[in-house]
Amino acid sequence: MMNIDNYITERVDKQEEWFSNKSRLNKLHYYFITGPTVVLSILVPCVISFYGIIGKILSILCSILIALNASFNFNDKWRIYRQTSELLKREKFLFLTKADIYQDNDDAEHVFVESIEQIIYNCNDNWKRVIKSSDKILKK
Numbered sequence: 001m002m003n004i005d006n007y008i009t010e011r012v013d014k015q016e017e018w019f020s021n022k023s024r025l026n027k028l029h030y031y032f033i034t035g036p037t038v039v040l041s042i043l044v045p046c047v048i049s050f051y052g053i054i055g056k057i058l059s060i061l062c063s064i065l066i067a068l069n070a071s072f073n074f075n076d077k078w079r080i081y082r083q084t085s086e087l088l089k090r091e092k093f094l095f096l097t098k099a100d101i102y103q104d105n106d107d108a109e110h111v112f113v114e115s116i117e118q119i120i121y122n123c124n125d126n127w128k129r130v131i132k133s134s135d136k137i138l139k140k
Contacts, residue, residue: 004109008092012116016088019123023081030074037065076130084123091115 002010040062048055069075094100095112102108 004112007113012088012092015116015120016085016092019081019085019088023078023085026074026078026081029072030069030078033065033069033074037062037069040065073130073133076133077127080123080126080130084119087119088116091119 040058044055044059044062047058091112095102095108098104098108101111105111
């Protein structure tokens with residue numbers, strides 16, 4: 001049986017770090033795609049007026065970026081991972097400081113583990129929902 005300190009170190013801290021890293025990566029991907037998409041969508045009408053073929057190429061590039069963003073759902077995944085990371089931190093701090101539901105609770109360790117596992121389960125459930133929505137987009 002795992003003691004609570006090991007659980008925090010091996011499960012909570014590692015999961016919080018993993019979700020935080022995935023959040024950061026998806027945020028970068030989102031901004032890397034969205035920034036150029038916005039700029040290209042503004043430039044394309046102007047460039048097409050003066051340089052037709054270059055404008056068409058920029059328009060195609062803009063369409064590709066929009067499709068990538070819709071397909072990979074970087075924004076949704078960024079938000080899901082960030083929210084999960086923050087919820088894990090919050091729950092850990094509540095437990096460590098014996099606040100909220102952990103105050104004067106003889107079963108605090110079990111409640112903590114169940115809360116952490118529920119947070120992770122909910123994230124996985126949300127991730128599946130996002131993936132299914134991008135599968136629908138790709139099948140169209």
